[in-house]
Amino acid sequence: MAAWSTVGFAIVLVGLAVLFTILRRRGGADPTHDGYRATTVTRVAKVTRAVAFLFVAVSTVGAASEVAANSFSPMVRVTLPVREFWPATPAGVELYNQHAQVVGGGFTQAVVSVHGLDLATRIWLTAGTLLQCAVGVIVGLLIADLCLGVLNKTLFRPGLIRGIRRIAVTVLAGGIAWQLCHLVGGNLAARQVLGASGQDIGLPTAGFAWDINFWPIGAAMVLFVLAAAFRHGGMVPKDAAGRTGG
Known part of the structure; x- marks a missing residue:
């Protein structure tokens, strides 16, 4: 995703963290609890939910634009993996005001606009973009649903807990899959662009990226823990009600 998408997602997560921090300090989601500031929680929940929907909408539009470019534009923006390369200074050329020199290493990828990529490469790149967008949209909708649960006081409902577990699996599978798609597309593009090049003529050679x-594994674990916490949080009021009734 673009940088703005990452920033928007971070803003949503910060809002959600602030919301649950308030809930924790106020003693839970019960508005009758002493010191509970329902107005503050409601405002934070509404703002976070609105930003989450905005993130989903902007991400969808951005992904649609990138998919259209990958599918129909003659030029495609792609990251090409290359073997470690640093251009050598031609013999007899002196660089003025040079106070330091590169003695080892180089760059291993280049972000370029490419013309003439074949259909298979475009399909891999488009699939990666669609999967990336899908994961972001699903997480954004989950956050919006969590905020709705706070507003409706149904945060610990079983359906939401099951949904969080399913989304954890989606983030795990989708997060790995979109990276694989982009890597395959980049590797294919590198072969097409740099296939006839080489360092013997001063150009980088195509590399092979599998980094x-x-x-996604960590994110999925966090979601599983969140689902377990919500399940435990939903059981506490029932236990308390049972002891009171007894």
Whole structure:
């Protein structure tokens, strides 16, 4: 996703964290609890829910624009993996005001606009974009549903807890899958763009990237823990009511 999408998602998560911090300090979701500021919680929940829906809408529009570009535009923006490369200074050329020199290393990828990619590469890149958008939209809708549960005082309902578990699986599978799609698309694009190049003529050669980030595993674990916490939170009032009734 674009940088603005990441920022928007971070804002939503911050709002949700503030909301649950308030709930925790006020003793839960019971508006009759001493010191509970229902107005503050309601405002935070409404704002966070609105931002979550805005995030979902903007992410969907952005993804649709990128999918259209990958499918129909003659030029496609793509990250090409390359073997470690740093351009050498031609013999006889002196660089003025140079106070330091590169003695090792180089870049291993390049973000470029490419013309003439084949259909298979475009399909892989488009699939990665769609999966990335789907994961973001699902998480955004979950946050909106959590806020609605706070507003309606149904935060610990069983249906929501089951939904969080399913979304955890979706984030895990979708987060890994979209990275694989982008990696395959980038590798194919690198072969098409740099297939005839080489460092012997001063150009980088195509590399092979399989560097997958495993943050979806951590995110899924957090969601599973959240579902377990909500399940426990829903059981506490029942236990208290049972002891009171007894």
